[in-house]
Amino acid sequence: MQPLSEKAKGKQRAIELPDAGHVQSSDPVASRDLVIRFPEGTPDLRVVVTERDTLKDVKTMIRRERSPLxxxxxxxxxxxxxLADTTLVHSWLVELDEKRKQTSVEDDPAPPISATTWIHCSIGREIEDGEDEEGNEQQKAQLQPARGFDRLASVGFSEADIANFRQQFHSQSASNYLDTDFETEEEYDEHARALEEEWIDSLDSAGSSLSQNSSNNPAFLQGVLLGFFFPILPFFFFRNNHPPAVFWDNGGLI
Structure with missing residues (x-):
């Protein structure tokens, strides 16, 4: 049999390379066992966590396996x-293992680290409708219409303008608060928004369409607001140091 030339050997290697790389070695997904220990009366639950699982994911596993919870x-x-819900469980377990190694006494060999870690899970009250896991009410601002001067944002006023309007309005409406005692900040805000609503609704009788669709007539509303909140604005134009203009009889300016 005639030996293969160097050129033929090179072609043979080029053909054999894909076959040699056909078998790919893949590292197994890192995982750890985690045992959840509940209060007395509820059996323990063993779950397997990967590197991407958080404690929030573990809660999902618990609720899937234990329907009463x-x-x-x-x-x-x-x-x-x-422990926070955002804790990456696998990384946290690895850190625990490292801390156990560091705190071991040099004279005594470190005990073998168990592949299973136990954590306690407390069971609280029912999650009510409109609440999240932390017990806070879910924000539904997108479903609630703007009230009071917040409605002015629909006609082009900025947040700074609205805050200025609100300050000026309530400073002139101090008498509306003298005979009223507010137990909470929410009651005060509710009263303030009611006064703002009452004043804005009074514009409707003057032809304002704010209560229905404020964006239909923004120029009119802006004029009314400027007239109400800035009564001293015209005096600004008289505060100048320029000499008075002198005109000829024919209307020419000196």
Missing amino acids: KTKRLRFIHSGRL
């Missing part, structure tokens, strides 16, 4: 410390 508030505690 589906609408309960869950809190994770380890060594007396409350």
